Amino acid sequence: MAAISLKNIIKRYASGKHTNQVIHNVSAEIRDGEFVVIVGPSGCGKSTLLRMVAGLEEVSEGTISIGDRIVNDLEPAERDIAMVFQNYALYPHMSVFENMAYGLKIAKIPKDEIRARVEKAAGILELMPFLDRKPRALSGGQRQRVAMGRAIVRQPQVFLFDEPLSNLDAKLRAQTRLEIQKLHRELGITSLFVTHDQVEAMTLAQRMMVMHGGVMEQFGTPEEVYNKPATTFVASFIGSPPMNLLKHVSGLTEGTIFGVRPEHIDVGRGDWRLEVEAVELLGAERLLYCKMGLDSLIVRIQEDEPVPAIGSSILAAPRSDKVHYFDAATGLRKIL
Known part of the structure; x- marks a missing residue:
């Protein structure tokens, strides 16, 4: 060897x-x-x-x-x-x-x-x-x-x-x-x-x-x-589905991209209002395809959570200890 x-x-x-x-x-x-x-x-x-x-x-x-x-x-x-x-x-x-x-x-x-x-x-x-x-x-x-x-x-x-x-x-x-x-x-x-x-x-x-x-x-x-x-x-290549990379999150520092994985978004509470555009059923989990203003994102929920209707509006929040920030110009990870 x-x-x-x-x-x-x-x-x-x-x-x-x-x-x-x-x-x-x-x-x-x-x-x-x-x-x-x-x-x-x-x-x-x-x-x-x-x-x-x-x-x-x-x-x-x-x-x-x-x-x-x-x-x-x-x-x-x-x-x-x-x-x-x-x-x-x-x-x-x-x-x-x-x-x-x-x-x-x-x-x-x-x-x-x-x-x-x-x-x-x-x-x-x-x-x-x-x-x-x-x-x-x-x-x-x-x-x-x-x-x-x-x-x-x-x-x-x-x-x-x-x-x-x-x-x-x-x-x-x-x-x-x-x-x-x-x-x-x-x-x-x-x-x-x-x-x-x-x-x-x-x-x-x-x-x-x-x-x-x-x-x-x-x-x-x-x-x-x-x-x-x-x-x-x-962030976008590793993970299925990939990490959400958002450019228009409220309060986001200019020149920064906000990242959060679909499983790190909690539904039913928070300041984010999402419009549900599609739902994908995957056995033990569901993927919600949503819009939040100009951004598109995916939310992963478990089979025991209620599935919102397509076209409905839901509240959600990212887990604060699971969010990521990237420089919009270089794509490199930032420590804020």
Whole structure:
């Protein structure tokens, strides 16, 4: 296992007047054995950053270290990493065992050790009953587990996951997330996991790196990112539904945006008068889509609370210890 150090990472494509910079001065220290998720919308640079760690993209400026080695100029095979992609990339004519063993066979690992490694990984991933099957006889979730098993048997210092759950349906995604958590607990290998899904990020990460436009907007635990978002982008991206960002709250300091999450607004009392425009029923909770003057906002209420009629007017109040303030010009969090 090994720590990963990113220092002032910049990535540019082309040069001169055609230069397109897609990663802007990213620095982060990933601890030995830590599970870090890189999350952000499509095109934010998260996969490019992961591919630079893997050696599949060159670094324009800055240094990447794995353990005590700077790896900028090392080939992927020399970095002691294993990567799991969105595409399982299994050999259709090989069995599960042969797929998992193939890299070890090419590396001329002794047969007895290959079998021991494959069977250990298959046991962890609950693949033992399927070792003789071809990929076509497996479900999508089982194929993804085979791809993870192929990475595990290499016994790398670092795992890199590039949106590995994107091809799975919602139920399988949830199930596979639990399997990945279990896998990390058992192996303790330093892991970088890329996703655009903030639910995946919140549930898997020990710490998470939120990317936007090639910039790392925040790096912290899920609790830190959720409870103290560093920018309006983080506030609006992390959380479902996202934080309400209001510009016309009475008494608000000029140049400040007022933030409050939907679950931190109490209904039935307070100085806010909201017009209910729509109601969304979500089992144990309801979402009220409201207007307050020029601002739109969402309020989350529980199933045992009365549901106001669409078109009605209700009183509400934000919880004073749960509000946030951001600079309207920069989007940065403010301490008032």
